[in-house]
Amino acid sequence: MPAVYEKFGVRFQYPENWAITDEEDEHWPRTVTVQSGDTGFWSLHVYPPLHETKPVVDELVAAISSEFADVEVLPAAETFGDTDTTGVDLAFFYLDLLVEAKIRCLRTPSGTLVWLYQAESREFEAIEPVFQAIAVSMLRTQVPLVE
Structure with a gap:
């Protein structure tokens, strides 16, 4: 049976x-992270409504690029359930491991949602459906803004 997280206008399984770790629940952005037993994690950043997504994505990419050399970044769009999102796909090496990550975003009337999920490439392949299911469960309760 899945666990349920419900706080600051967001609900997901x-x-x-x-x-699970609530990293910030008093100031913007609100953040929460769920961590697999291995290298994988899914992290959500909730910003106020109408917050622009591009600067947030750029900031996350810059933070990752400052920690890891030669980060490959590709623009991406992905549909979760019936909801279209935008973002980037990333790949980089940590020690001898290839790490894959994805950043996705969506603006809603209640907040701007930006989520990052990543894992070592073999684990990523195995648990990406879990990451996607978390996002789908979250997006069931959100209404996207028409951009």
């Missing part, structure tokens, strides 16, 4: 055996 995640595997009950994953750890």
Whole structure:
């Protein structure tokens, strides 16, 4: 049975055996992260409504690029359930491991949602459907803004 997270206007389901951390719940952005038992994690950043997504994505990419050399960044669009999102796909090496990450965003009347999920490439391939299911469960309760 999945666990349920519900705070600051966001609700999502995640595997009950994953750890969850509310990193920020008083100031913007609000953040929460769920962590698999291995290298994978899914992290949500909630900004006020109408917050622009491009600067947030650029900031996240810059933070990752400052920690890891030769980060490959590709623009991306992805549909979760019936909801279209935009963002970037990333790939980089950490030690001898290839790490894959995806940043996705969506603006809603209640807030701007930006989520990042990443894992070592072999684990990523195995748990990407779980990451996607978390996003789908979250987006069921959100109404996208018409851009």
